[in-house]
Each structure stands twice: as C-alpha cells, then as structure tokens.
Amino acid sequence: MADADVNFNLYxxxxxxxxxxxxxxxxxxxxxxxxxxxxxxxxxxAAVDDKVRxxxxxxxxxxxxxxxxxxxxRVRDQIAAxxxxxxxxxxxxxxxxxxxxxxxxAHQDGNTGLLLSERExxxxxxxxxxxxxxxxxxxxxxxxxxxxxxxxxxxxRNQGQYRLTPEVGMLVAFPSxxxxxxxxxxxxERYSIVTWFG
Numbered sequence: 001m002a003d004a005d006v007n008f009n010l011y012x013x014x015x016x017x018x019x020x021x022x023x024x025x026x027x028x029x030x031x032x033x034x035x036x037x038x039x040x041x042x043x044x045x046a047a048v049d050d051k052v053r054x055x056x057x058x059x060x061x062x063x064x065x066x067x068x069x070x071x072x073x074r075v076r077d078q079i080a081a082x083x084x085x086x087x088x089x090x091x092x093x094x095x096x097x098x099x100x101x102x103x104x105x106a107h108q109d110g111n112t113g114l115l116l117s118e119r120e121x122x123x124x125x126x127x128x129x130x131x132x133x134x135x136x137x138x139x140x141x142x143x144x145x146x147x148x149x150x151x152x153x154x155x156x157r158n159q160g161q162y163r164l165t166p167e168v169g170m171l172v173a174f175p176s177x178x179x180x181x182x183x184x185x186x187x188x189e190r191y192s193i194v195t196w197f198g
Contacts, residue, residue: 008150008162008178011082013075016171022131023141026191029058029095037096053104055182058095068093068193072127076197079173085124087197098146098190103183106151109176109196122198123176130166131191143188148172151179166190173197 017025037057039049060068072090080087110123128148135142148164164172174180176196 008152009083009175010150010162010164011079011173013171013173014167015169016071016075016129017131017169019168022169022191025060025064025095026131026141028061028064029097029191032061033059034097037094051105052107054098054102055104056097056099056102058097060095065093068129072195075171079125079127079197082173083125083175087125089122089198091122091196091198093193093195096192096194098143098182098185098192100185100187102146102185102190104181106149106179106181108179110198111175111177123196125173125197126176126178126180127171127173127195127197129171129193130168131193132166132189133168134166134190138187141188143185143190145184145186146190147183149181149183150174151181166192 034056036050037053037055038047039053069090072093076087076090109126110121133142134146135144138144146166148166150162150164152160182190
C-alpha cells in the first residue's frame, strides 16, 4: 500500500520487501565485502569524508542485486506517476550499514544545480529501502536513532522538519533536491538500500 506525506511530498510503499527477504539480505551482507561509503562534492571523484557521511558500503551477491533491481523497476512507473515525472534511468543501488555513531549530514542528492557532476543532473527521485526497523527500546535485529529526517530550507517553503521512522521493508521516494539526513545511530545496526531514478 502506498501513501504520501503531503508536506515533503514523500511517497511510501510499506512492505516493498517482506521481512524474510530483508533478514536474508542482512545475513548475506554481513558476510560479504565492505568499505567506507564515499561522498561526492564539487567534482566527479568520490571520496571518504567521515565528517559528512560515516557509514559502510556493503556488497551483495549478484542474485540479490538482480532481484532488487527488478523489484525497483516494477515500482518505477508508479513512483513516476506520483511525482508526475518521466523516469527511465536507475542508478545502481547502494547497500549500507550504519553502526552506532554513524550518520549522514543534511544534504541533497541532486537536481539542485549545486554539484558539478553527472549525478546531479541525472537524479530526480531518491529512493531509500529500509531492511530493519528503528525502535526506542533496544531489540535484536533493530536499531536506535538513525531516523531519516527531512528539512525544508528554501525561501517561502518553510515547512520545518519531518522525521521518518524506518520500518522493515518500507520504501520511501522523494525529490532528490529535498534536504535530508540520517541522524546518528544510538544502538544496533541500521541496514538500508539507496538508489536514484532519473
């Protein structure tokens, strides 16, 4: 079932992935290769900058990657219709793990004219898929903190903040120029998949 947050034009698909699939992906990722996640600035070159983004990029198996690609393609038209856009490109998904203290500062993913890269011009819609959930009380397989927070800074559009609490298997889509951040994880490990449509 899909719904939207009116203030920030978020599009949610709850249960985009079922809990069993999410658990399998997490188990697979925890055994595969990993590296610090990078950020792009004013050039095409990505770099590790743990003052901006502190998280780990994980490598899924080919079968998992193909399955996620196919499932994203199945919902691309419905997401395009919601945002009244033509979307015909998909960036390779990133599989991420945020551990205690990890975060991503407030930023935009593209479509702002601020970043001098092809990604800036390509990205129209950002996608996040949560593989596990945020809880206030520590639980096995869950995490504390790590909410996805949206902030509206543009003149004449002061709508404040919206804090999205991650749920297992939930997909959120939003315009790539929307300011958003991952607040620091306080306990456990937060697993997610991110990608972009253009």
